[in-house]
Amino acid sequence: MSLQSDIETLWAKKQDGLTASDATDDHLATLDAFLDALEAGEARAAEKHSGEWEANEWVKQGILLNFGLRETEAREYGDVTYHDVLPLRETDDLAERGTRNTPDGTVIRRGSYVGSDAILMSPAFVNIGAHVGDGTLVDSCDTVGSCAQIGENVKLGANTLIGGVLEPVEDAPVIVEDGVSLGAGCRVTSGFVVGENSIVGENTLLTPRIPVYDLVEEEVIYGRLPPERRAFTRFVESSVSDHDLIDGGAYKPAVVATDVEEETLEATEREDALRE
Numbered sequence: 001m002s003l004q005s006d007i008e009t010l011w012a013k014k015q016d017g018l019t020a021s022d023a024t025d026d027h028l029a030t031l032d033a034f035l036d037a038l039e040a041g042e043a044r045a046a047e048k049h050s051g052e053w054e055a056n057e058w059v060k061q062g063i064l065l066n067f068g069l070r071e072t073e074a075r076e077y078g079d080v081t082y083h084d085v086l087p088l089r090e091t092d093d094l095a096e097r098g099t100r101n102t103p104d105g106t107v108i109r110r111g112s113y114v115g116s117d118a119i120l121m122s123p124a125f126v127n128i129g130a131h132v133g134d135g136t137l138v139d140s141c142d143t144v145g146s147c148a149q150i151g152e153n154v155k156l157g158a159n160t161l162i163g164g165v166l167e168p169v170e171d172a173p174v175i176v177e178d179g180v181s182l183g184a185g186c187r188v189t190s191g192f193v194v195g196e197n198s199i200v201g202e203n204t205l206l207t208p209r210i211p212v213y214d215l216v217e218e219e220v221i222y223g224r225l226p227p228e229r230r231a232f233t234r235f236v237e238s239s240v241s242d243h244d245l246i247d248g249g250a251y252k253p254a255v256v257a258t259d260v261e262e263e264t265l266e267a268t269e270r271e272d273a274l275r276e
Helices: 003-015 025-039 057-068 092-096 262-267
Strands: 046-049 052-055 073-077 080-084 106-108 124-126 142-144 212-214 219-221 229-237 251-259
Touching: 003 025, 003 057, 025 057, 052 057, 212 229
Parallel strands: 106 124, 124 142, 212 251
Antiparallel strands: 046 052, 073 080, 212 219, 229 251
16 A cells, blocks of 8 residues: 555544554554655655645545554654654754754754755744755744745745644645745745745735735635735725724735846845755
8 A cells, every 4th residue: 555545544543433542563664664655755845836835635534644643752852852742853954965054053853854955043943844955044043834836046044934734734824936935924825826036025925815016917716826926015095994983094914026137136046055
């Protein structure tokens, strides 16, 4: 049987009442093999098909099974005892591939993939099921949520939040495609897709509930930022603007997207010296 079919079979047993106290060594061995596949990049929570990102439901099922069929245990991290169902990820393979993770707060959870020539600055957190591509910078105080798919040569500015999407299992997670630069303090949530080579200004919130005013195609879109856009937050008039209790009108956040200008690209070029 394939790993996918093993996970799907185990998922069905979980729906029929299998609990952590009932889980056998064979069940846990399947879950361990699944986590190894995630860390090797052989299994991903979402993949692109015919230009659209789609969730791999069985992968998200496998992640949820690791929470549902394992007991919480006391574990050690440095001099600190913590309690969780999973240990942290082993990082011996990172150095072999030119990836660096700095100490004192860089946490990579079991079941996450980190590519080659990447940099993870402390404190940063990469959650289970996340996929961080080659050459990507995860800066200080960044969170890469569960199942988030981060492409190659991406820059996540300091204090950036990439939200996690675990349930429902059919929902695609947050996607940040190749070559994207997110400014400090950005937040990307709820399965939003950031198109490749886009540049997003500091403190921009990207979520399906906030409209993107794409000035290139002259349309309003939700849930995605097209490729090769420069995006930033602006405020537009709210539907409650005329309410008697609101003196001076009310406004709500929106995202404005324009063409990426050459000088903007030059200002956000990756510092190759960091990789030497």
